[in-house]
Amino acid sequence: MEDFEKELKEDFLEESLQLLEDTEQSFLALENDKESSELLDQIFRLAHNLKGTSRAVGFGEVAEFTHEMENLILKVKTGELPVSDGIVSLLLECNDHITHMIQTLKDDMAETFESEAIVVKIQGALGGELNGDQSTAAVSESVEEVQEDVPSEEVVAESGAWEDDDQEAIDEDSLVAGFEQEIIEEKEVVQVDSPEVSSAEPEISAAALEALRELGGDLDESVLNELSEGVVKEAEVEEEPEISAAAVEALKELGTCDEGLISDLQKNTKKEDLKFNNVEKRNEENVTPIPVVRGDGSPVSVTKAAPAPVAKKAATKKTGEDESIRVSLARVEKLNNVVGELVILQTVLDQQRFSSVQDDLTNKSISQLGKLSKEIQEISMSLRMVPVKSTLQKMSRIVRDTSKALDKDVKLTLFGEETEIDKTVLEHLSDPLVHIVRNAVDHGLENTVDRVKAGKSEVGNVTIRALHEGNNLVIEISDDGGGIPADIIRGKAIEKGILNPNEQISDEEVIQLIFHPGFSTKDQVTEVSGRGVGMDVVKTNIEKLSGEVKVKTERGKGSVFKVVLPLTMAIIDGMVIRVGGEKFIIPLNQVHESLKPNEEIVHEVTGWGKCLNLRGQVLPLFNIGSTLSVKTDEGVETDKIAIIIQSTEIPFAILVDDILHQQQVVIKNLGNEIKNTKGFMGSSILGDGKPSFILDLNELYSGKMKKSSSNIKDNLIGRVA
Amino acid sequence: MTDENNNQNLAIVADENSELQRFLEFSLGEEDYAIPLLSVREVISVPETTPIPKAPSHFLGIMNLRGQVISVVDMRTKLKIKALENNSEESVIIVDIDGMNLGIVVDSINKVLAFSLNEINDVPEIETQVNAEYIYGVYRKEDSLTVLLNVAKVLDIADVNTLKKKAA
Numbered sequence: 001m002e003d004f005e006k007e008l009k010e011d012f013l014e015e016s017l018q019l020l021e022d023t024e025q026s027f028l029a030l031e032n033d034k035e036s037s038e039l040l041d042q043i044f045r046l047a048h049n050l051k052g053t054s055r056a057v058g059f060g061e062v063a064e065f066t067h068e069m070e071n072l073i074l075k076v077k078t079g080e081l082p083v084s085d086g087i088v089s090l091l092l093e094c095n096d097h098i099t100h101m102i103q104t105l106k107d108d109m110a111e112t113f114e115s116e117a118i119v120v121k122i123q124g125a126l127g128g129e130l131n132g133d134q135s136t137a138a139v140s141e142s143v144e145e146v147q148e149d150v151p152s153e154e155v156v157a158e159s160g161a162w163e164d165d166d167q168e169a170i171d172e173d174s175l176v177a178g179f180e181q182e183i184i185e186e187k188e189v190v191q192v193d194s195p196e197v198s199s200a201e202p203e204i205s206a207a208a209l210e211a212l213r214e215l216g217g218d219l220d221e222s223v224l225n226e227l228s229e230g231v232v233k234e235a236e237v238e239e240e241p242e243i244s245a246a247a248v249e250a251l252k253e254l255g256t257c258d259e260g261l262i263s264d265l266q267k268n269t270k271k272e273d274l275k276f277n278n279v280e281k282r283n284e285e286n287v288t289p290i291p292v293v294r295g296d297g298s299p300v301s302v303t304k305a306a307p308a309p310v311a312k313k314a315a316t317k318k319t320g321e322d323e324s325i326r327v328s329l330a331r332v333e334k335l336n337n338v339v340g341e342l343v344i345l346q347t348v349l350d351q352q353r354f355s356s357v358q359d360d361l362t363n364k365s366i367s368q369l370g371k372l373s374k375e376i377q378e379i380s381m382s383l384r385m386v387p388v389k390s391t392l393q394k395m396s397r398i399v400r401d402t403s404k405a406l407d408k409d410v411k412l413t414l415f416g417e418e419t420e421i422d423k424t425v426l427e428h429l430s431d432p433l434v435h436i437v438r439n440a441v442d443h444g445l446e447n448t449v450d451r452v453k454a455g456k457s458e459v460g461n462v463t464i465r466a467l468h469e470g471n472n473l474v475i476e477i478s479d480d481g482g483g484i485p486a487d488i489i490r491g492k493a494i495e496k497g498i499l500n501p502n503e504q505i506s507d508e509e510v511i512q513l514i515f516h517p518g519f520s521t522k523d524q525v526t527e528v529s530g531r532g533v534g535m536d537v538v539k540t541n542i543e544k545l546s547g548e549v550k551v552k553t554e555r556g557k558g559s560v561f562k563v564v565l566p567l568t569m570a571i572i573d574g575m576v577i578r579v580g581g582e583k584f585i586i587p588l589n590q591v592h593e594s595l596k597p598n599e600e601i602v603h604e605v606t607g608w609g610k611c612l613n614l615r616g617q618v619l620p621l622f623n624i625g626s627t628l629s630v631k632t633d634e635g636v637e638t639d640k641i642a643i644i645i646q647s648t649e650i651p652f653a654i655l656v657d658d659i660l661h662q663q664q665v666v667i668k669n670l671g672n673e674i675k676n677t678k679g680f681m682g683s684s685i686l687g688d689g690k691p692s693f694i695l696d697l698n699e700l701y702s703g704k705m706k707k708s709s710s711n712i713k714d715n716l717i718g719r720v721a
Numbered sequence: 722m723t724d725e726n727n728n729q730n731l732a733i734v735a736d737e738n739s740e741l742q743r744f745l746e747f748s749l750g751e752e753d754y755a756i757p758l759l760s761v762r763e764v765i766s767v768p769e770t771t772p773i774p775k776a777p778s779h780f781l782g783i784m785n786l787r788g789q790v791i792s793v794v795d796m797r798t799k800l801k802i803k804a805l806e807n808n809s810e811e812s813v814i815i816v817d818i819d820g821m822n823l824g825i826v827v828d829s830i831n832k833v834l835a836f837s838l839n840e841i842n843d844v845p846e847i848e849t850q851v852n853a854e855y856i857y858g859v860y861r862k863e864d865s866l867t868v869l870l871n872v873a874k875v876l877d878i879a880d881v882n883t884l885k886k887k888a889a
Contacts, residue, residue, distance in 0.1 A: 337787075337789055338787065338788050341785075628774035628775060629774055630774055668788075668789070668790040670783070671791060671792050671823065673821065673823065674773055674776065674783075674792055677773070683783055683790045685785045689785055690771055690785060691771050691785045691790045692771055693771070693773075693783075
């Protein structure tokens with residue numbers, strides 16, 4: 001495969017995933033607002049778009065399938081098929097199928113797919129409707145019919161005929177809209193991928209189209225339709241009218257159109273007798289010449305004069321909009337590295353300022369440079385940030401499917417979709433959120449009968465709120481359900497042996513047990529939940545992101561799950577410690593407290609090592625120097641500082657020589673040669689320009705903890721009780 | 722950075738009759754060694770390093786190369802060559818091995834050699850104390866002898882693996 005073609009395909013796959021997310025949202029919205037023709041238009045546009053581009057880049061199977069889907073949408077759009085839950089489910093199923101195809105293609109572009117089953121379903125839906133209100137027998141008959149045929153032939157036959165179908169059925173408005181959309185899409189492809197193609201022209205024309213369309217709103221619909229119809233008939237392939245239709249609109253807007261002019265335009269369009277299988281190329285050509293067609297192609301003087309300012313106006317409008325480019329994360333990281341270094345150098349310079357620089361101007365420049373480099377650092381850091389929107393929107397699908405499966409009526413409200421977070425964090429956020437949201441619908445919300453009994457609205461509410469809190473992103477998932485019953489949790493926990501029956505713990509602590517591995521209150525394992533892995537996954541995944549999850553619940557009122565995440569994984573709050581002559585960094589979120597141990601609390605147990613008896617809790621005490629084979633200062637435990645580490649298992653303490661300071665550190669990856677060394681999260685360059693290791697103490701000591709944790713735990717319970 | 726990938730293999734894969742290849746010659750102790758010039762990213766003076774706990778002794782530590790953290794390896798320790806004393810010419814060569822950047826401490830940087838590949842002699846095992854598989858071959862000119870070192874082999878996956886095991 002040629003590189004160019006491959007690149008096109010890769011771009012298509014990326015973009016189509018975005019498109020599919022949009023369609024999914026539209027489908028879900030459609031379910032709530034079944035009458036909305038606006039939504040249908042939008043869906044149709046998106047599907048059409050997908051079909052066009054997938055065919056253009058050579059994914060025939062995707063194109064064929066989207067064509068089937070498009071047919072279905074068309075029927076819905078024209079009102080032949082009423083929007084029902086069944087239809088929406090089918091559409092969502094189609095969407096999933098395409099997403100699956102795209103995902104698979106991303107890994108292997110040569111992959112083929114079995115779409116028969118779902119195509120049959122679509123045909124069934126279509127067939128059922130085509131026969132009007134006839135009995136279900138007729139529907140099933142038509143299904144059988146399809147099944148008897150070799151389905152692939154069916155698809156091929158269909159695909160052969162689709163142009164006619166489309167032209168007959170699609171009403172011009174959506175057609176035009178769809179094409180515009182396509183042009184705009186294409187324009188982006190051109191800009192990003194082919195810098196050699198002049199991007200200015202397509203931009204103007206696409207923008208012009210947009211402007212024209214806006215202006216075209218108050219046009220005489222019937223005349224416009226008539227014109228467009230003519231265009232459609234003339235056009236050889238369905239995308240052809242994009243020039244003519246747009247041009248016609250432009251002319252119409254100027255109020256100067258006459259038959260001769262239109263035919264001129266159409267001739268122009270036909271001159272672009274381009275092959276169907278290369279929309280990409282066609283669009284490059286098509287998009288660019290629009291001003292030419294309008295300016296030079298038409299002999300009428302009015303047209304010559306007028307479109308120019310329109311285009312100009314549109315162009316200025318366009319520049320005000322938020323445009324974006326795609327940059328690889330590796331590049332951004334590289335930039336961050338260099339900028340980090342710049343800031344360090346600047347700090348060195350800044351320190352020199354007081355000791356050796358007398359000159360005022362130099363002084364001023366240095367301080368100015370400081371401000372600038374801070375700003376550059378902020379900007380370069382922000383490049384990694386993306387809005388949480390896409391992930392939150394995925395949740396609406398989860399809510400829908402879960403509530404359908406459980407036959408509950410649930411309304412999901414999203415707040416703060418624009419809140420930004422580091423891309424790498426966001427990627428890992430989806431799974432835990434799915435679990436929490438699913439739990440909220442399944443365990444949190446009562447069924448309709450119970451809700452009414454409790455005096456609540458029939459429709460359950462789930463709210464997801466994303467916001468920034470200091471240097472953290474907070475995502476709150478709240479439901480107005482029955483809350484988490486502490487007594488039931490306690491009972492289950494004892495039953496499953498997670499909780500010692502004699503242990504006295506508060507209700508709040510009991511609630512935390514839902515995060516325990518293997519815990520589930522459901523006796524039956526259902527499709528939705530009950531396997532007892534959910535909340536455990538949530539907790540471990542979020543902790544992996546150096547975040548935490550908290551739960552607050554009130555009986556009868558509902559529960560709130562609060563996920564707190566660092567904004568970025570590239571920067572962490574660290575505690576710089578000294579062990580002998582070396583500095584190490586401990587992530588602050590692992591540190592629980594630090595203290596200077598006195599003789600009373602340090603104990604040595606033979607065969608067990610040292611331990612710390614802290615406020616009735618016995619913690620194993622490790623000397624970090626000996627763990628890392630780093631020479632420490634002379635002296636006994638009481639000369640050093642003990643840091644209590646929060647651990648996934650049990651807390652433990654480490655001995656360090658000194659705590660130097662706390663600071664935010666930029667995490668740098670280690671090279672492959674030492675990347676896999678256990679206990680190192682990465683490294684960071686400290687203020688003196690020297691790199692230091694960032695320790696992952698949980699990992700560093702996990703082996704030791706495993707060996708002793710069980711008897712420690714037993715002893716712990718025994719001693720405390 | 723990545724453009725220079727695979728360059729350490731240059732000497733082996735290149736055509737026998739190809740044009741002159743260039744190598745960077747450096748000294749370890751009293752001996753002369755060389756590596757393909759294209760695998761060299763840059764040469765710097767010995768930087769400050771932070772020791773890597775529990776790493777094999779030839780891992781000198783990690784250094785900061787303009788914001789990038791790179792491991793520095795002492796080739797002399799690895800090859801069991803005695804370092805020169807009172808040496809002011811000690812340098813670090815930053816090499817790129819399959820996209821992996823490493824710093825190598827050497828006693829001195831000598832010169833850039835250019836010769837065609839058929840001038841390379843097979844490995845005469847007795848002439849160096851170095852494990853034969855670390856070497857592509859030997860380049861001899863008049864009475865001087867330069868060992869063509871396979872850095873990737875010397876610091877090979879085997880080492881990375883020992884590190885993994887040690888930590889585990």
